[in-house]
Amino acid sequence: MAEVAAESLVVEGHLADEQQYLTFIMSGEEYGVDILAVQEIRGWEAPTLIPNSPSFIRGVINLRGTIVPIMDLRLRFGLSEAGYTATTVVIILKFDSDTGERVLGIVVDAVSDVYTIADTEARKPPELTEDENSDFIKGLVNVSEKMVILLDVEQLLDLHLQVLSEQVITD
Amino acid sequence: MVSILAVDDSASMRQMVSFTLKGAGYDVKEASDGVEALEIAKGNTFDLVLTDVNMPNMNGIELVKNLRQEEGYKFIPMLMLTTESAGDMKMQGKQAGATGWIVKPFNPDQLLSTIKRVLG
Amino acid sequence: MSVDLSQFHQIFFEESFEGLDVMESELLEMDLDDVNEETVNTIFRAAHSIKGGAGTFGFMPISEFTHVVETLLDEIRSGQRTMKANYIDLFLQSVDCLRGMLSDMQGGNEPEAERPAQLRKEFEVILNMASAPTEGEDPSTAGDGQGWLIKMSPHRDLLLTGNEPFRMFRELRDIVGDDCLEVTSYCDDVPDFSSLTPEECFLKWDLKVTKSVPLEDIKAVFEWVEDECDLEYLSLDSTSDAELSDADNHIEDASSAASAEAVAEAEQTSVEATEIKATEVKAEKSAKPVKKQAESSSIRVSIDKVDSLINMVGELVITQSMLGELGSNFDLGRLAKLQEGLSQLEQNTRELQESVMKIRMMPISFAFSRFPRLVRDLGNQLDKKVNLVTLGEQTELDKTVMEKISDPLVHLVRNSMDHGLETTPERIAAGKKEEGTITLNAYHQGGNIVIEVADDGAGLNEEKILQKAVEKKLVPEKNNLSPEEIHQLVFLPGFSTADAVSDISGRGVGMDVVRKNIQALNGTIEVRSQRHKGSTFIIRLPLTLAILDGQLVQVCNETYIFPLVSIVESIQISRSSLNRVTAGQYVMQLRNEYIPIVCLDQVFGLREADDSSENLMLVVVEGDTEKIGIVVDDLLGQQQVVIKSLEQNYKKVSGISGATILGDGTVALIIDISSIDKKLVPVKNNSHRPERAA
Numbered sequence: 001m002a003e004v005a006a007e008s009l010v011v012e013g014h015l016a017d018e019q020q021y022l023t024f025i026m027s028g029e030e031y032g033v034d035i036l037a038v039q040e041i042r043g044w045e046a047p048t049l050i051p052n053s054p055s056f057i058r059g060v061i062n063l064r065g066t067i068v069p070i071m072d073l074r075l076r077f078g079l080s081e082a083g084y085t086a087t088t089v090v091i092i093l094k095f096d097s098d099t100g101e102r103v104l105g106i107v108v109d110a111v112s113d114v115y116t117i118a119d120t121e122a123r124k125p126p127e128l129t130e131d132e133n134s135d136f137i138k139g140l141v142n143v144s145e146k147m148v149i150l151l152d153v154e155q156l157l158d159l160h161l162q163v164l165s166e167q168v169i170t171d
Numbered sequence: 172m173v174s175i176l177a178v179d180d181s182a183s184m185r186q187m188v189s190f191t192l193k194g195a196g197y198d199v200k201e202a203s204d205g206v207e208a209l210e211i212a213k214g215n216t217f218d219l220v221l222t223d224v225n226m227p228n229m230n231g232i233e234l235v236k237n238l239r240q241e242e243g244y245k246f247i248p249m250l251m252l253t254t255e256s257a258g259d260m261k262m263q264g265k266q267a268g269a270t271g272w273i274v275k276p277f278n279p280d281q282l283l284s285t286i287k288r289v290l291g
Numbered sequence: 292m293s294v295d296l297s298q299f300h301q302i303f304f305e306e307s308f309e310g311l312d313v314m315e316s317e318l319l320e321m322d323l324d325d326v327n328e329e330t331v332n333t334i335f336r337a338a339h340s341i342k343g344g345a346g347t348f349g350f351m352p353i354s355e356f357t358h359v360v361e362t363l364l365d366e367i368r369s370g371q372r373t374m375k376a377n378y379i380d381l382f383l384q385s386v387d388c389l390r391g392m393l394s395d396m397q398g399g400n401e402p403e404a405e406r407p408a409q410l411r412k413e414f415e416v417i418l419n420m421a422s423a424p425t426e427g428e429d430p431s432t433a434g435d436g437q438g439w440l441i442k443m444s445p446h447r448d449l450l451l452t453g454n455e456p457f458r459m460f461r462e463l464r465d466i467v468g469d470d471c472l473e474v475t476s477y478c479d480d481v482p483d484f485s486s487l488t489p490e491e492c493f494l495k496w497d498l499k500v501t502k503s504v505p506l507e508d509i510k511a512v513f514e515w516v517e518d519e520c521d522l523e524y525l526s527l528d529s530t531s532d533a534e535l536s537d538a539d540n541h542i543e544d545a546s547s548a549a550s551a552e553a554v555a556e557a558e559q560t561s562v563e564a565t566e567i568k569a570t571e572v573k574a575e576k577s578a579k580p581v582k583k584q585a586e587s588s589s590i591r592v593s594i595d596k597v598d599s600l601i602n603m604v605g606e607l608v609i610t611q612s613m614l615g616e617l618g619s620n621f622d623l624g625r626l627a628k629l630q631e632g633l634s635q636l637e638q639n640t641r642e643l644q645e646s647v648m649k650i651r652m653m654p655i656s657f658a659f660s661r662f663p664r665l666v667r668d669l670g671n672q673l674d675k676k677v678n679l680v681t682l683g684e685q686t687e688l689d690k691t692v693m694e695k696i697s698d699p700l701v702h703l704v705r706n707s708m709d710h711g712l713e714t715t716p717e718r719i720a721a722g723k724k725e726e727g728t729i730t731l732n733a734y735h736q737g738g739n740i741v742i743e744v745a746d747d748g749a750g751l752n753e754e755k756i757l758q759k760a761v762e763k764k765l766v767p768e769k770n771n772l773s774p775e776e777i778h779q780l781v782f783l784p785g786f787s788t789a790d791a792v793s794d795i796s797g798r799g800v801g802m803d804v805v806r807k808n809i810q811a812l813n814g815t816i817e818v819r820s821q822r823h824k825g826s827t828f829i830i831r832l833p834l835t836l837a838i839l840d841g842q843l844v845q846v847c848n849e850t851y852i853f854p855l856v857s858i859v860e861s862i863q864i865s866r867s868s869l870n871r872v873t874a875g876q877y878v879m880q881l882r883n884e885y886i887p888i889v890c891l892d893q894v895f896g897l898r899e900a901d902d903s904s905e906n907l908m909l910v911v912v913e914g915d916t917e918k919i920g921i922v923v924d925d926l927l928g929q930q931q932v933v934i935k936s937l938e939q940n941y942k943k944v945s946g947i948s949g950a951t952i953l954g955d956g957t958v959a960l961i962i963d964i965s966s967i968d969k970k971l972v973p974v975k976n977n978s979h980r981p982e983r984a985a
Contacts, residue, residue: 048958049849050937050944051895060941060950062958067950069941103940181340183303187347191294223343225336239451245490248453254343262518270453271515276346276354279294288462 017119023112023148024091027079030112030148032141037153039092039103041111044084058107063092070105082109095154104157115143122150173290174198174216178208178234179223179252188221191279192286205229209237212244219290220249221273224260232260236267248289252277296348303344304397305589308390310337312660315386318379319663326374334382335364341389353392356407359414360385366418378417383664385410437527438471439509441498444521447491454516456496462512463498471502501527590690596650603643610635648835651691655733655742656684658693662704666729669708675715676726677708683733688740689835692812696742696832699805703744703828704729706802711748711826721823723747739814739856740834745827751820753777778818782806810965813839813854815913831856839934839961841951843927844910847897850959851923852932852951857964859911859918861926866905879920881911889967890922894946912964919964934961 021032047059047070056075060067070090074082082088090105122139136155141148175197177188182203189199200215202208204226212220220238224231231251238244248270253260261272273285314337317330338361345354360382366372388410392402445456464472477495481487500509506524513522614632617625659681670677688696712718712727719725732743753774760766760780772780784803809816814832833839833856841852842861869877869888877888888909892898910921932951937944937960948963 048950048960049895049897050941050960051897051946053944057941060937060958062952062956065935065952067935067937067940067958100939180336181303181344182306183299183344184340184347186302187294187296187299190299194294225339227333227336246450246453248455254339265452265515265518268452275343278347279296289458291458291461 018116019119020114020116021148021150022091022114024089024108025110025112026074026077026108027082030146031073031108032115032117032148032150033091033093033153035114037093037095039094042090042092042105044088044090044107061105063103063105066103068092068103068105070107072107074107074109076106093153093157095157097154097157102157115148117141117143117148117150172196172198173218174200175286176200176202176208176212176215176217176220176222178202178205178221178226178231180204180226181223184223184252187279188282191282195283195286197286205231205234205237208234209241212238212241216243217247219286220244220247221252221286222249223252224264232263232267232269235264235269239268250285250289300348300397303348304393307341307344307393310341311386311390311393313337315383315664316660318382318386319667321374321379323374323376323379328368331364331368331374335361335368338364350396352402352404352407353389353396356385356392356411357389359411359418360389362418363414381410381413381417438499438501438503439506440525440527441500441509441513442495442521442523442525443498443513444495445492445516446519446521447493449492449516449519450490452516452519454519456492456494459512459516460496460498463500463509466508466512467500467502467504471500473499473501475499499527590651590653592650596646600643600646600650603639603646607636607639607643610639644838648689648838649687651689651835652687653690653693654685654687655693655740656681658697658700659684659731659733661697661701662731665701665704666708669705673708675708675712677712678726678728680728680730681732682730686733686735686740688733688832691836692740692832692834695808695812696830699808699830700731700742700744702805704731707744707746707748707826707828711746711750713749717749735834736831739831742830742832743827744830745825747825750822750824750826751778751781751818753822756780774820778820781818782816812836813856815856837934839932839951840929841932841961842910842929843959844891844908844923845925845927846891846895846923849895849897850927850953850957851891852959852961853910853912853921854948854961854964855929857912859913861908861910864907864909866907869907879909881918881920884918886911886918886920888920888922892922892924894967914964914967919967921962921967932959932961 020035022035022038023030023032025031045061047061049059050057050069053059056072058070058072060069062068072081074080084107087110088107089109089111090107091111092103092105094101094103096102122141125137125140136152138150138152138155141150173196175192177185177192177199178201179185179188180203185201185203189201192199200211200217202211205222206228208220208222209229220235222231222234226234229237231253235249235251238247238249249268251261251264251269251272252275253264253272254275264272270289273282277285314334317334321327321330338357342354342357342361345351345357363372363378364382367374367378388406392407395402443456449456460472460474475497477497478493480495481493487493506526509524513520516522610632614629614636617629617632621629662679662681666677666679707729708727712729713721713723715725718727728747730743730745732745734741756777757766757770757772757780760777760783761768761770765780765783766772781802782805784801806816809830809832812832813836814830816828816830818826818828820826839852840855842855842858844851844853864879869879870885871877877890878885879888907922908925910923910926912919912921932953934949935951935958937947937950944960946963946967947960948966949961950958951961953959
C-alpha cells in the first residue's frame with residue numbers, strides 16, 4: 001500500500017474548537033486520533049524484534065533513518081490478535097514530549113475516514129472499571145449513527161512508556 | 172565610496188567596527204595585525220585607517236610609522252584605538268604620525284561621529 | 292543608527308576564553324630567572340583585549356576587574372616592575388576568576404562579586420592604587436565670558452599627521468554655529484614659491500568664537516593636535532588668561548611626579564603583605580570546585596577539511612548522475628557498467644564518510660591543555676615536585692569524545708599524583724630523582740585512538756590490592772592470580788586502597804567509574820604496572836561515537852551486532868563442553884578459567900531451550916568484570932555500522948545499546964555487553980510467536 005502523508009488528508013477550513021480526526025477500524029470498532037498527530041500511514045512490514053518486550057510491541061522499523069517502535073493496538077487493548085493482511089496498516093504517530101519529539105507506529109486493521117468533530121460533540125466516556133486502557137479514551141462521539149472512540153494520543157503513547165518502565169522494575 | 176582599513180587583533184572588535192561602518196555606507200577592509208594591514212594597504216587605497224595599538228607582530232604605532240612611508244598614505248587620516256590610561260601611547264602615536272585617537276571603550280555612535288569629524 | 296551589539300557577544304566570549312587560555316599557559320611556562328619580554332607582552336595583550344571588548348560590549352564588571360590585572364601587567368612590561376612568583380599566582384587566580392565571570396555573563400547571569408573584589412584588593416595593594424591622586428581639575432573651563440579667541444600656530448609638520456586645519460575649523464563651526472565663528476589667516480610665514488613645499492604648513496590662524504561655550508568643548512576640537520600646534524586660548528572678556536594653558540601643563544607635571552614617588556615607597560612595604568595574602572587565597576581556592584565551562588556547540592574547522600568535503604560531494608554527484616542515467620535506460624548488457632558505478636558509489640560514500648568525520652575531529656591538545664595547571668596546583672598541594680610531559684598532542688579525535696574523556700583523564704592524573712608518585716623523601720630514599728614525571732601520550736592505532744597516562748612512581752601495590760580484594764570478598768582467599776590479573780582488580784567497584792580517603796582522588800569516584808565512562812564511549816582501559824617503576828593506564832577509544840566496528844551474528848532469524856572491540860575470540864565448541872551449574876546456568880572451561888555461558892536465544896526469548904545441535908558457536912566477550920561466553924547460531928560478516936538510538940522513540944532495553952540499519956534497510960540491534968551481564972538467566976519466555984506478513 002502506498003504511503004500516505006497526513007497533510008493530504010487534512011481538509012481546509014474548519015472552525016475553532018473543532019478538530020479533525022483520522023479514524024480506523026479495529027475489531028469492528030471505529031477509533032479516531034487527532035489528525036495533527038498523524039505523521040504518515042504505511043503498509044505493514046516485518047519489524048525487528050526487541051528482546052523481552054511486551055507482546056504488544058512488535059519491534060522496531062527503519063523510518064528513513066530513524067528507529068521507530070511498532071505497537072499492535074489490538075494486543076495493547078487486550079483484543080484478540082489478528083493476522084496481518086493486505087489492508088493492515090501502520091499509522092505513524094508523532095507527539096512532542098519533554099524529551100523531544102517521539103514517533104511511534106500503531107498497527108490497525110484498516111483506515112476509515114477523516115471527520116471534523118467539535119469538542120462539544122464528544123461525550124466523556126462513562127466511568128469504566130479500573131481498566132488502564134480507559135485512561136486514553138478522550139471521548140465518545142456519534143458520527144452518522146456510528147460510535148467513534150476518540151483516543152488521546154499523548155496518553156496512549158505516554159501510558160505505553162509508563163507501563164513499560166513499570167515492567168522493568170518488576171523484572 | 173569612502174574606504175576604511177580597520178586593524179585590531181580582537182575579532183569581536185573588528186566585526187563590530189566593520190558592521191558599524193559598513194552600515195553607515197563606508198567600504199571596510201579588515202586586518203588582524205600590523206603586518207597584514209601593511210600588506211592590504213599597499214595593494215589598495217584607503218581614505219582612513221583605524222588601528223588598535225596593542226597587536227602581535229606589528230603594533231599600531233609601528234603600523235602608522237610604516238604606513239606614513241607608503242605611497243599615497245602621507246596625509247591620510249590614521250586614528251588609533253587606545254585606552255584611557257595609555258597617556259604616552261598617544262604621544263608615541265603622534266610621533267609616529269597618527270592623526271588622532273579614539274578612546275576605548277567606545278560605542279558605535281561614538282565611532283561614527285569621530286569618523287565623520289575626520290572625513291567631513 | 293543603532294547597531295545591535297549582542298550579535299558580537301558570542302565571538303567576544305569565545306576569543307576571551309581563548310585569551311585566558313593563552314594567559315594561563317604563558318604564565319605557567321614563565322621562567323622567573325629569564326622572563327621573556329614577548330611573553331609578558333602576549334599576556335598583557337590578552338588581558339587588554341578582554342578589557343577592551345568587555346567595555347565595548349557592556350560587560351562592565353569584567354572590564355573593571357581586568358583593568359587592574361592589565362595595569363599590573365603594563366607596569367611589568369614597561370619595566371617599572373619585575374615579574375614575581377606571587378604575581379604569577381595572582382594572575383593565575385585572576386584567570387580562574389575571569390573564566391567564571393565570563394561563563395556567568397555568557398549564561399545571562401550576574402557574575403559573583405566577592406572573588407573579583409578580593410583579588411582586586413590584592414592588586415591594589417601591589418599597585419597602591421588607593422593612594423594615587425586624581426589629576427587636578429582645569430579651573431578655567433567655565434564659559435562665562437563673551438567667547439574665546441584661539442590663536443593657532445601649527446608646526447610645519449602638522450599635515451604629516453593627516454590632520455587638516457579646515458576640518459577642525461568646520462568642527463568648531465558645527466559646535467558654535469555658523470555665525471559665531473570668525474577665522475582670520477596669517478600668511479606672513481609663507482615663503483616664496485620656489486621654497487614652498489605643499490607638505491608643510493606655513494599658515495597661522497586666529498579663530499574668534501563669539502559664543503559662550505565651555506573651553507573644554509573647544510579644546511576637544513584641537514585635542515589631537517595639541518603637540519603639533521602652538522595654541523593659545525584667550526577669553527574674550529579678559530586678557531590675563533594668556534598664561535592659562537602653560538600653567539595647566541605645569542600643574543599636571545607636578546602631580547604626576549608626586550604620585551610616582553608615593554607609589555615607589557609604598558610598594559616596598561606592601562610586597563610582604565601581598566605574599567601572605569596570596570597563599571591564603573590559594574588555599575581557599577582549592578576548596579572551591581572548579582567551574583566548568585559550558586560545552587560549546589560550535590566547532591572550528593580548517594578550511595582544507597571543508598574543501599575536501601566539497602570535492603567528495605562533487606564526485607558523489609557525478610557518480611549519482613551516472614547511475615541515474617544507467618537506471619533510466621537499463622538492460623542486462625549494461626550490468627558490468629552498473630557494478631562499476633556501484634563500486635564507485637561505495638568508494639565515494641566511504642571517502643565522504645571519512646571526510647565528514649574528520650570535521651568533528653580536533654587535536655587532543657585541547658584536552659591536554661588543562662593539565663599543566665592541574666599538575667602545578669596539585670603538586671603544590673601535595674608538596675610533590677612533578678614534571679608533566681605531553682606527547683602526541685596533535686593526535687586528532689572526535690570533539691564529543693574528547694569532551695567526555697576529559698574528566699576520566701583528570702581522575703587518572705590525580706590518582707597518579709596522589710597514589711602513584713611517592714613523596715619527595717620516599718623518592719630520594721628509593722634512589723629516584725626528586726621530580727616525578729607524569730606522561731600523557733596519545734596516538735592512533737588501528738582505527739582507534741590510544742591515550743596513555745603514565746607515572747614513574749611506586750607502581751601498583753599488588754599485596755595491598757589483593758588483600759583488599761579478599762577483604763571485600765571479590766576474590767576467594769585461596770587464589771593464584773597473576774600480577775596482571777591483580778592489576779585488573781583496581782577497576783572493581785568500591786575499590787580504593789587509599790588508607791585515608793584523600794580529598795583529591797579518593798572520595799567515591801573510583802576506577803570503576805572511570806572505566807564505566809570509557810566503556811560508555813565504546814572504549815577500553817587497562818593498566819600496566821611495575822613495582823617501584825611506575826604505572827601506565829592505557830585507554831583505547833573509537834575515533835567517533837557514531838560509528839562502530841561490528842561483528843554481525845545470527846540468532847534464530849534475527850541479526851545482532853557485537854562491538855568488535857569487546858570480542859576476545861570466537862570459537863566453535865561442542866555442547867558437551869558446557870557444564871551446567873544450576874538449572875539454566877552454564878559455565879565452560881576456557882583454558883585455565885571458568886566463564887559463564889549465555890545463550891542469546893534464551894536470554895532474548897527467541898526460542899525454547901534447544902538441546903539438539905551438538906556444535907555451538909561461542910563468542911567470548913570482555914564483560915565488566917570477567918569474560919563471558921555468548922552462544923549464537925552463526926557468525927556473519929564484520930562491518931562498520933552507524934549507531935542509531937533506540938531510546939529516542941522507545942526506551943533503554945537491557946542488553947541492547949542501540950540499533951543500526953543494515954544494507955537491506957532492516958534494523959539490527961547492537962548488543963550491550965555490560966547490561967547483558969546481568970541476564971544470565973532468561974526472563975520468562977513470551978508466549979506469543981511474532982507473525983510475519985505475507
